[in-house]
Amino acid sequence: MALTADKKALIWKTLNETRGKIEPAEYKNYIFGLMFYKFLSQKAENWLAQQLRGESWANVWQQDADKAATFMQSKLGYVIQPGDMFSDWQAAINIDQFNITNVADSLTRFNQGVSQNAKATFAGIFDDMDLTSSRLGSNTQTRTKTLMDWISLIDQIELDEDSDVLGDLYEYLIGMFAANSGAKAGEFYTPHQVSDIMARILTAGREDKASYSLYDPAMGSGSLLLTTASYMHNDGVRGAIKYYGQEVITTTYNLGRINLMMHGVEYNDMHIHNADTLNADWPDGVTDGVDNPRMFDAVMENPPYSLKWDNTNREDDPRFKAGVSPKSKADFAFLQHGLYHLKQDGRMAIVLPHGVLFRGAAEGRIRKQLLEHRNISAVIGLPEKIFTNTGIPTIIMVLEKNRDTDDVLFIDASKGFEKQKNQNRLRQEDIDLIVETYVKRAGVDKYAHVATFDEIKENDFNLNIPRYVDTFEEEEPVDLVQVNQELMNVQDDIEQQENELLTMINELAVTDDSQAIIEATKRLLGGQHE
Template sequence: MAEQNGNLQKEINNIVWRACDTFRGTIDPSQYKDYILVMLFVKYLSDLHRDRYDALKEQFGDDEAMIQRRLQRERFVVPEGCSYYDLYEKRNKDDVGEQINKALEALEDANKKKLAGVFRNIDFNNQHSLGETKDRNRRLKNLLEDFHDERLDLRPSRIGSADIIGNCYLFLISHFASDAGKKGGEFYTPDEIAELLARLVKPESGDRICDPTCGSGGLLVKAAEQVEDGDFAVFGQEINGGTRALAKMNMFLHGIDNATVEWGDTLNNPKLIENDALQKFNVVVANPPFSLDKWGADDAQNDQYARYHRGIPPKSKADWAFITHMVETAVNDGGRVGVVVPHGVLFRGSSEGKIREAMIKENLLDAVVGLPEKLFFGTGIPAAILIFKTGRERKDVLFIDASREFESGTKQNRLSEANMGKILQTYEKYETTEKYSYVAPFEEIKENDFNLNIPRYVDTFEPEPEVDLAAVTQEIEETEAALVEVQSRIKGYLAELGIDGTGGGDNE
């Protein structure tokens, strides 16, 4: 069964990926991803609806009124004329883009609690993105026909596990991020980084999980998957409306229907509010934009939620602003925060140094994990993961230098399961390992002026091997003797040929 599902997964992934040929070379991947992913989602809703209709038809026969009433209670409602199959029938119309827009709007309206705002940021009739009418219609027709492949039948009764659709969605997002280059890092965290971060913070049954810069939602999905009994609540916020829509669809395709994903600027306009205060979460994870400039430092002094009581980060680098927000939204006892950061966060001074010092003195920092270079889209620099915990009992900090252990790739490096396993095991044991990890007492960190630069704590220096002078001398002598012998043979060969081997020529 696992092999069968694996083959089906690959088949579906490949079919949908080939649908991207409609746009390649004419539209940037960071844009055409929206059209592909929305169409996949609509196809999924349509096949889900078709499956339920067939089941109800078998149950109630020709009682169409009863069937329609029952369909109105389903997980998603698909109004008449709004399914993928309805759109496919309209693929040759001159206004096919407008027809798709109207169907998406009706789908939103029929599922307001779940799909509000999901499709409003995508325009299938956009001349700027899709070209003039003739070209636009041709591309949309091709797109609809690509998804009509009979092997792309996404009915649950056919494919079984709903994970196949969610996995396909993540597969597409990862490939779009790779093709989009620098822009890819704005909406996607590499799968193994998301997995590692989720396993480091260990979400548990009953936890509220949050990502305040959630992108397309991969970190939230990975964190939620750690809770085996499904008893969790998911929250996110994303500044880009189109990317927020991707996150919403991602949640649904992974069966997380109760996710709250807000649209807005987390630092300047946090939307996850409860009783006029920041909501609190058991687990907070994020891969915020590195060293974001112009993040709102001028207004931070008057922040109504008093997040910056440890100090205000510099105007040109928002890293500690995001970290501060995350720590402030963790529950007061037992909260876990995991955040991906550039290495400058570990050692830069001034206001950042003061914030770092304050958090260490408050005994919030639990671990610093150094990662290899070239793991992330959009930047080749190595990053680190910081783990914070509220209500810690121990006073030391674990440093892990995992920068040298990875699988090489052409565009990017990646962490293997063994690489991740070593990090997780070391964190679990919380122990010093030669040239890999070090448990630093508070006093040592204080002596280092609260500088967290990993080489200060984990010594990975490999000394040059000692040179055996006697052996080297003997090797040189043996080489010289061999050279004399070779030269002698060459002179002999030249003499046999009647050639003067002393260096003079016959033309003198």
């Protein structure tokens, strides 16, 4: 059963009230780390209950620890020793025998017990939980107390065994932390409404594929990967969907790995890398002088907008055959990287600022070549203020490698949204209209237009949406006779009010002071009432 919006809001309120002076951006590392450890513990305990059939994990471990560890590793990819479960921490708290070293030692043993083939998935995943930080307390005693409060709080949150429920809560909390952690924090989070549009476009007509490979080279929290997978009919089938992603910020990289696993993605279906996508082509790419990139069914990106990057000596990089992006704006570098890793029959969607549609020089040349190679399939204009980290309006660009036609679908969806306190929000009907228009690929008055290549060429390969979608609403003609009559009526009303005012003044008892007021009023009204 899914968590209700009220339940989510209550959990967020309760969590947020316990953070004290710790900023949300840092607090989330501890909360998500503890939530994830509880998730892994429950997963291990559920698996052990099926395997041991009443025998205790402590007894099995005592008889042959190495064999027991290998057994759990082979199935889960990790080992949690007896006494190190999340429930063991809470039990120690209940009998006043808990110390912060309980957590530190458990995490150390967890890291040591990850199987070799799961190292890439689990290595360093709890490193952001700095248990020695003075923000938790000035000494071991106060830090222990802080951790006890958080563990007891998370223990009260009923983490359903259904990964969809747990993942849904986790995704909600990611969004709340992003919204409350300042502008920069929003970089790791793509609002679900935008993810939903991209996912539905990427999978349209392909939902029945038996296997599917996804790639996000600027993955953030991994929400784009997960949302795209959710529209595949084989979502949740082990081995059916392979998840690939790269993220340069280590803390965000950990966040993304946790998010995927909290949504039930198995460790051997994940291939997540911590590196700079533009500087280190991954996965595969050029090895020993041979270009051998891995290709994907779907590529999705919401990269940092107009990022500065090192564009020197990039001319021979096979990813940037259409041209090298200027060093002040890496938008087209991210786009070309994703397109480079797309299968011939694949589909790609990327969020970008509007500038990529019309900026000239190197970007203009790249845009021209992409159009000449029929790579750009659609341009979708989104409303402003729908992201937590920027108020600027953005676009979704859809690309393919092997299209039969050279036209481009333009959709102006900038006016379809619900206004909220600090942000705008795409409603379900807005999302549905965008996707339905993309699938039908036909013009819609004042909303969408399919532009031919010749039309785009006439515009000098400028893709600015207003050049193709006319949203101008003509105002009704003004009836000048009616306006003149209304002005005359207003003038008559004014004269009537002035006459009534002077009549009232004349009826007053006259003194030297009031006479002065009467004369001043008459002068103000122009003397026409004397």
